[in-house]
Amino acid sequence: MKLAKNIQTTAKNTLLKEADAIRQISEFIDERFEAIVLLILELKGRVVITGVGKSAIVANKIVATLNSTGTPSLFMHAADAIHGDLGMVQPNDVVICISKSGNTPEIKVLVPLIKRTGAKLIALVSNLDSDLAKQADHVLNATIDKEADPNNLAPTTSTTVHMALGDALAVCLLESRGFTSEDFAKYHPGGSLGKQLYLKVEDIYPKNGLPIVKQSDLVKESILEISKNRLGATAVVDDTGKLTGIFTDGDIRRMIEKDMSFERRTVAEVMTRHPKTILKGEFALRAMNQMREYSINHLVVLDSVENIVGFIHIQDLINEGIV
Template identity: 65%
Template sequence: MNLAKNIKLIAKNVLINESDAIKNIALLIDDEFEAIVRAIIESKGRVVITGIGKSAIIANKIVATMNSTGTPALFMHAADAIHGDLGMVQPDDFVICISKSGNTPEIKVLVPLIKRTGCTLVGLVSNTDSFLAQHSDFTLNATIGEEACPHNLAPTTSTTAHLALGDALAVALLEAKGFTSEDFGRYHPGGALGKQLYLKVDDIYPANEKPIVSTDTPLKDCIIEISSKRLGAAVVIDKDDKIIGVITDGDLRRMLQENPSLDGLTASDVMGKDPKTIEAGEYAVKAFNVMQENNITQIIVTNEEKFVGFVHLHDLLREGII
């Protein structure tokens, strides 16, 4: 077997090993898992997650996931805990201790100290006969067959299993608490993801001009209105201020190709009917989706069916929505 094929086979075997382990752990989800979720929800404390070595790295990630999904969580390194950091643990807290073997020297020292605080201890382990499992109030069973490492030594499959089980716990808590996308947006205000979850149309359109013409506005004046307001379009309204159409740069170009003379032409001769609109209170990402679906670069903003402005594709690019 040549080297290239061997490398690909190794990679595939690792992924198969780890995916099979996660499937097997799914079969281990039982009433105790549900009891942990319910107990955390009813608790007045926080979730403190600890571990050492690779388990500490996994603990950090689970903490980040919980904090971003509505479950307050703290990371405590198992080695630092016995040198002062244990002071962060309060009696109402849930401490989740992550360890593959559950028998490491640091864990054996730490577990009795954690229990002495009066908090609830959850052992996330791959060995349910371990010291940690036997001294925990609850156990999260992450038993695996073997590591993906050919020597069955390097934490690979076990850390993947621990991470996946932590994600399962975080998502179960999220759903049980009724955590919404709006809640998620409050915890993720930065970047494109945050803006998709909280930025609304009425945060954008007031900064833009309001190009507007009536049905009988001469086409020359329509061109001036569109050009001066720099949005590539103008809304067409009737005498009752009702939106009846829109004129875009594209409409003007197509009209000039068919009829080079502007004489006698008005907005009603060129406008597109049934223009796409969006209410001011909608999320900006919805405006983008409508533009994308209809292959347009601007959308009319309304408030109770009255014209209030435009949002342009460039606005969404500038805000980082796209």
């Protein structure tokens, strides 16, 4: 096996060539691109994206991105389309056909069939003189100088550029619709990403106990409260019930390290004052960020009038897949 003379140089050159190509196509974004965005925004049907080979893979990715950002989309393989799958295209749809050359046999056969359906045809193409570009209603210009591989054969720069244009289209559409993170969460309810967008502290803390001791209580009695609830901490309040501190297993370890007596010592003498808190209506992601910022494992949960209602622990967030 022949190794490249300098693997790092080859890798960097590949990335720079592709980055330069993306910068180049940014110059092609004009009123024609805007017209395509407006066409899709006013669409009563769906966006159907098609291609063959590597272009089909790019098409699948763009379909996934559009669907997840509020634009109903379907993938249709160009080869399958001419053997029955063309039936998924309806007159109110828009078809985006992806092709570097715009002259592949499957595309040449497919284009007139698409136009017969009454659907609008958008060509995402790197060859503006191609059959596809000339017959399309709209063109997404993906012209490149050459591929990143030294033989100028393997689809590298072209597929990167095609995918980047798909991303630009998707972002323009979501911004035009005022698509929010809450909307995004509706389409991503599963997994850690979805939970970061919708899971709140109030969805988690009720699963835990609510350990509370008074600051005048003895340490040895309060240790039992920590142990009983298995959170590694207990909230500390004054005689009026106001939160004054938190007593954790870390405070206990520090007592042991200092060889402090447990017998008559009160919680107020060893607790951590000014504990970090979070409102129950906050997102769980914010709780995680607070714990990371302060390098702590617990937050005391408060309601809207700052009453203590519970605890949230870093393990809760790990269990939910937030961390």
